Amino acid sequence: MSLDIGRDARVTIGAASAGPRAWLAMKGFEVKGWCPDAWRPMQAGDGLLVRVRPPLGQLTRAEVLGLCEATKTYGRGRIEITARANLQVRGVGEGAWRDLVAALLALGLVDPDPAREAKRNVLVVPDWCDGDDSHRIATALLAQLDALPSVPGKVGFAIDAGVAPMLGEASADFRVERDSDGGLLVRADGRETGMALEPRDAADALVALARWFVESGGIGSGRMAHHLAPLPAWAQGGSRPAPARAPLWPGAHALGAIYGTAFGTIEADTLAAALADADAVRFTPWRQLLLEGAAARARDGLIDDAASPMLRVEACPGAPDCPQASVATRPLATALATRMTGTLHVSGCAKGCACRRSTDIVLTGRDGRFDIAFAARAGAPPRHEGVTPATLLARLGAA
Ligand code: SF4
Incomplete structure (x- = not known):
């Protein structure tokens, strides 16, 4: 995907080949994990x-x-x-x-x-029904909060035990999912496969995995996906989650x-x-x-x-509500929504609070202007740097 942003924007070619972490460090961004x-x-x-x-x-x-x-x-x-x-x-x-x-x-x-409140970081697939696996496993896990170790605030669980996974793009470190044969697995984020188990064992396995995460130095890694320590033998397995089902709409x-x-x-x-x-x-x-x-x-x-275009657009509060933002985000996102197809993320800074997944176009605020990347997350190495909101609106035909 491409976007004509006009002559006042600097097109960056070299930076686009640098990794996101290197580019963020180069720009002096600090992405906090609190x-x-x-x-x-x-x-x-x-x-x-x-x-x-x-x-x-x-x-x-x-x-x-x-x-x-x-x-x-x-x-x-x-x-x-x-x-x-x-x-x-x-x-x-x-x-x-x-x-x-x-x-x-x-x-x-x-x-x-x-x-205990800090440990209640449990996301449940929203179409759970009373007594189904998602409901029972999540309830059992919430009953064991005292057994969970203290972990960084962003570390959390996803109980996704419907007929097929639906929460794959949601942030979570330890997941319960359905495999293609109808069985359940517990999977550490960042690993492609997980351990098959019975529904009655899932909550205990999540607690054990969280404890292993802490004991093996996971707090230093921050998130499970960044924690490269080999999983313990009891947590290893070759079960793969079934193909994802569509999110609710x-x-x-x-x-x-x-x-x-x-x-x-x-x-x-x-x-x-x-x-x-x-x-x-x-x-x-x-x-x-x-x-x-x-x-x-x-x-x-x-x-x-x-079919509302507003369902394809994400934007954090931006300026002035967030002190880390140098740009207003939601007015621009609203104005652009009806002028384009595909998904758009307008982020006040490289932290990308509103959306962790890749979108067709991502605008990342920096020093009062926007950096533009395609098929990327906020803070990704940009294709265009320092574009003004007026230029974006003019080029896309908005008033
Ligand atoms: S992404 Fe938005 S809400 Fe999050 S820190 Fe940056 S400006 Fe603030």
């Missing part, structure tokens, strides 16, 4: 950012209404859905943080023990109705209103809502059109 939660909020440009982890990715109607009220009282009345199906309350004042945590504790959405679903959100952001009032005819809601790593038991119909503030 991950916030409710007990450890992150300071953002618009106040504290507080992350909430819905158990199994699901909240009841009462929990949603309580969270929405707390968001309006202590934040900016807006909720973000992350790429691991967690929720973020932004714009929380330092004086309001304790009251917000107290409200979340009262709702049962935060573990009273900060160490807006429209009617056997469990209810699925809706997209622009950049994963939803107003608290919109979310509360969406629950009027739903018993519960599930959040997906594609930043959607699955309204359980609800009919598929148009709803204000939510994307019900499966």
